[in-house]
Amino acid sequence: MEWWQFNGYGFYIWGSYLVAAAALAIESALLAARRARALRQLGDSIEADGAR
């Protein structure tokens, strides 16, 4: 049996590690998106105040 199949436990082991990696990747992507949104809103707010 191949190494990556882990004696038939491959589904459970890879299922654990891939979901954990996906969760961390999603969290990092959401953080990047939140920061971009916050900076854009701050920029808009500064621009709006300058236009007044």
Add this chain to the structure above:
Amino acid sequence: MNWFKYSSPASFYPVAGKVYPWFFAAAMILFVVALYVGFAVAPTDAQQGESYRIMFVHVATATLSMFLYVVMALWCASSLVFNTRLSAMMAQAIAPTGAWFTFIALWTGALWGKPTWGTYWVWDARITSELILLFLYGGFLALTQAIEDPRRADRAGALLALVGVINVPIIYFSVRWWNTLHQGASITVSAAPKIAQPMLVALFAMMLAFWAYAIAAALRRVRCIIVERESGSDWLRALKRQGTL
């Protein structure tokens, strides 16, 4: 050194920005070490076979899910006692990462349970109390986002977090207090570890990796929260105009 200086969002924001990339880099290095030792060096377990390798990620995230909740509750207590804005922001920055770790712990626990116990889920005291922890994180996040006034949201969230902290010792001691299917701890402070050294190295490397990741994520998030909540402040606007935000 006056540490209280860093309780101000204006002082903490640049420090967090300088520090978090180092924690993120440390997390990535430690993840690689943990995966290498856990998959290539650690031997097959005599009783559980290969499925025990799930433990490296499961134990690390389950431990941190509890610890992060306690840290979050401490920030909430600090927010209530000292009425500092940054304390409430830190609590809100930790909560999503704690919730993700709780989700990972439950998911990996289910995938370990199927080959070991024959079922993905059982209403065992440890697993049920960990599920309640996920609901507590979710409740804290929902409550703080549902209230429009940030200061009122901080206080309401802090109260919920402090009430919910009672669940953490319940999770930890559940395997002793009740006759559960979930196994007890293999590693304790008072006794020698019951697992082989490469397994121990992989587990500690994974725990440190998740620790470093959690700190980096919380610091990144608190910077977002500061930008969102302090958008009217002069210091933030000055940084934005200088392009150093």
